[in-house]
Amino acid sequence: MSSAATRATGQDHLWSVTEHLEDILTTVRPLEPIELQLLDAQGCVLVEDVTVPVSLPPFDNSSMDGYAVRVADVAGASEEYPAVLTVVGDVAAGQAEQPHVGPGQAARIMTGAPLPPGAEAVVPVEWTDGGLGEGPVSGMRAHSAAPEGASGQVHVHRPAEARAHVRAKGSDVKAGDRALEAGTILGPPQIGLLAAIGRGTVRVRPRARVVVLSTGSELVQPDEALGSGQIYDSNSFALCAAARDAGAISYRVGAVADDAETLRATIEDQLIRADLVVTTGGVSVGAYDVVKEALSSVGDEDEAGGGVEFRKLAMQPGKPQGFGSIGPDHTPLLALPGNPVSSYVSFELFVRPAIRTLMGLKDVHRPTTTATLSADKALTSPAGRRQFLRGTCADGEVKPVGGAGSHLIAALAHADALIVVPEDDTSVEPGAEVEVVLLG
Template identity: 55%
Template sequence: MSPAPRDPHADGPFTPVAEHVRACLDLVRPLPPLDVALRDALGCVLAEDVVSPRPLPAFDNSGMDGYAVRVRDVEGASPEAPVRLPVVADVPAGSGDALRLPGGTSARIMTGAPVPAGAEAVVPVEWTDRGVAHVAVRRAPRPGQHVRRAGEDVAAGVVVVEAGTRLEPRHVGVLAAVGRARVRVRPRPRVVVVSTGTEVVEPGAALGRGQLHDANGYLLTAAAEDVGALAYRVGVVADDAGALAGVLDDQLVRADVVVTSGGVSEGAYDTVKEVLSGRLGERAGHRVRFGRVALQPGMPQGAGTLGEQRVPVFTLPGNPVSAFVSFEAFVRPALRRMLGAQGPDPERPRVRCVADEGWTSPPAKEQHVRCAWTRGADGRLHVAPVSGHGSHLVTALARTTCLAVVPVGTSVVEVGDEVECVLLGPLPVGAA
């Protein structure tokens, strides 16, 4: 990368990206834990370590449909010389009978059924003639074969799901398996998404001259849900101060967070800024700071609280790419904190990648470039931009798999340079 000297004529001053991240995080706290039914825990973050109260499995059980036997009683069994044993019991799954297998006998047993005391292995039904009163065993099992031992999965007192885990279906299954009907979780934050702009109309509606569809409302709602929040998209609000103030007042009753897009720049119709700052904002109890952050795209930003309830609000730019980059940089970390997550975001790993193409960067700003990564012949991750820098070039988002982060002070990224990239998905296998 090529460094650039500070330009005294740059259109600053700018708030550093890291400083605005800290300001956003300072507005939120982890939501208080709730005790919820297991069925309602999906997508929430676990607020406690869950330990298994008993061994799993809790008893020795059969891994196959077949016959429980003592190994010495079927030693040497073969198709040419099967061993015949009397069947003295049937053991179905769920049987509570305390059985002991006498020597020289067998017990027909189903998968998951408790293995009788004295039995040393299970002969799969396919190795037999499937007899009922007597069975011919055509192959001898090894000691312990097809027996699931008590505690083989987990011992009593062992943590099976750790606090801080965002619960997915696989976790819910484990919690049920160890007998938990209820768990303590961080609730999913309720995020209200508001798009603003007289020129913005609903998808599906015919566009008039100068109009565009509401990409931001759907993008930001989906992004909030992807983090784990419960997101509510409000219909588009026109550039009318009274209308916007009314919508925000109405939405505060169901919001843990409000995210707006549009109306935060320096224009004559930047209604979000008008409603949330100055005397109008003060009268409503809003405390929102607006400024220019050293981010490209996404320079105009605002963050603060709404009303006497002090509901956190993040006001993002109106261009869809700027709104997306701003959400990733500022809102996503805040929502993760509300969910109780700590440390790096496992769903947004940062890795070093090799630039396969060069591009320019404004030296006064931290640039987040839409890129796609590939695995090179050298085994490393390589990246190339998928679009120009314009924040209105929205369709390239569909091809974006990472954001290349170019630091302040760099004016050119050259082919072969290493750049830090935020992957918009899990870390690829083998990535450094």
Template identity: 50%
Template sequence: MRTVDQHLAEILGAVPLLPPLELKLLEAEGGVLAEPVAAPVPLPPFDNSAMDGYAVVASDVAGATEADPVALPVIGDIAAGDSGVTAIRPGLTARIMTGAPLPGGADAVIPVEWTDGGTANVLITRPAPSGHYIRRAGEDVVAGQVVAAEGTRLGAAQLGMLASCGRSRVHVRPKPRVVVLSTGNELREPGSELSPGQIWDSNSFMLTAAVAEAGGVGYRQATVGDEPDRVMETLEDQLMRADALITSGGVSMGARDVVKEVLTGAGTVKFHKVAMRPGKPQGFGLLEGTPIFTLPGNPVSAYVSFQVFVRPALRAMQGLPPDPLPTVTAVLGADLASPAGLRQYVRGRLSFGGGAYSVVPAEGQGSHQLGSLSSANALVVLPEDAEKVPAGSRVEVWRLPS
């Protein structure tokens, strides 16, 4: 058997880096920047009001009190977007709205709550220092500042930043497009009637959702039976729209392990036993240059294999570090045993309290027991030499996507 690290290293050494595309901003969501983006102007680009109120000369209202308010003539209104704003002189004020440009000569904004709300003349009941409620030009970002570095994954906040810099398009490595296929004569589509010996397909739905959680775009293909020609035809048909393929089932040592049968010798695909539990039978290679991950058919084995091998590979294809799931150290809540020489991934419930994490193993750990996986929020990672791990030990825990 090869180790987990050996198998992952082979995968990471083979998966291609996706070429960058120029996309519209919303199309670039989830992509990874292939260029640095700098602000062409300061942000904000001009001094503006942080409140609805009155633009004033601060010295004019220095003595304002509730008992003795300062009265000022209001010379006009300044709304957000006004381009004809000029200036005010001492002894005058202008009504100003949030985001509106500050008129020349003004050095403070009085919020409307500190006034009587007058439109021709206003009574101001509190003083304000110079700079009060003013957003200065460039106080967020200065002109020329890099606001998003190459290699940044674009989420909502990052897209907002790019838009605020005037960018409508950007060069990104896009989300990997991943086609997911389950094989097996026993599989039926959810919603259909079952005959004896049949089960509803769960793996393709689970793995397609896992692709999305990992930052890719998943496409679920309808299940395929154990007919070799049909399996190979389906895989070849999907190559045109896929940056990667995932299959589940048909990779072990059985007489009807169709995926292993049709892909052995195809492209660079090879099959191995990996020293892990669950998920020992694994296959990987390039099929006409496209990575294909052949995962075990048991649901938990398929899911764990995805997190261990596929998720890091999808990240690497976008130029991101192939990091594992977010990892914490936790106190184990029950004794655990692990087979010698195997890296074991144990489902559990992670919680935080008293300044520390703790984790309790799930009751069901069979590779077919999807119920315990669906209620788990973590995987306890037990190394190959950890045959007996007593309660109270500190263990590595992967946090599962919620």
């Protein structure tokens, strides 16, 4: 993790948001690639180019329901003088053997079925009488007599050019082509392509497994009755959902009481299924800050540099933060403050980029833009702190939602952006251009 020298000064050093984020992203490494079944690989990043082993489509096939014909047999066909062809059989999708189409003949064909030998084009069924004709009549151009096995006649009212309504072999992708390149995120269309070329598994960086737990003896699970001085545990639910939104597999652990040994044991039990551990609460300077008590000394004697460092950041909300590694595999751990807005903002700024780095994604940050501040009065911000205010952004304008309090979770629920006020600015006037982090 961080260097020993950096850890030694971490308690006294006021870290900037940029410094803290850089420390996280230079420490967290992408997960090792694994081979996964296609549906398990959804949302994962491909780590190798995929070459097409078989052309798509693998054979010439019909793009319409209709009749496979020879071009010369329908040349000049019209409503008044249709071409009358003998139907020699049917061709369905997946059919192994097809009838041969000779002069004066046609084969009834279904969409996706292979073009039978001898045929050069497909006439849609709408260009015909649907095979209802029973024989040549006056004014029709009849062809040779029906061979053995023929199934009636079809009247074709329009000519067709060579290869009309025929999907050529390899017209989608050809054998040897690169279907997908390394770095591709596998969504539904990509998984469909892999299946279409016969790939049942694929080598990817897996989705990160994130364990989220909250601390506090005052926390009660939703649907339970609240006692005196108790509140519902919302942070673990919000952060689990945020981890999933970032692409991870998230595991929520029930709230842990304010006991350092219990917390330490709980975290150790979770390491078997964690690529990243996120805690919320217990990281400031209070008497019951159990996360600091439980984890500050972990790894101090580890020559590889394990342990969790607790820091003060020049930001609001979210000043107290923790970062480090725990356990034999040096699993990354981010300790976030317990106030709901502080924990969520901290997640978006620090945990989401860490998750997406673990997954090997190139775009690890939320998108940012500039917008015009629409407000009734100037926004104020403490000197030396980078402030992140909740807002709604649309049509080039951003409006604050709620106040600056780190407990205002209702306002957070109505926000879709964070308004960024730089460290050197203590006031932002309405109409000013501000940086905005878009939350989705």
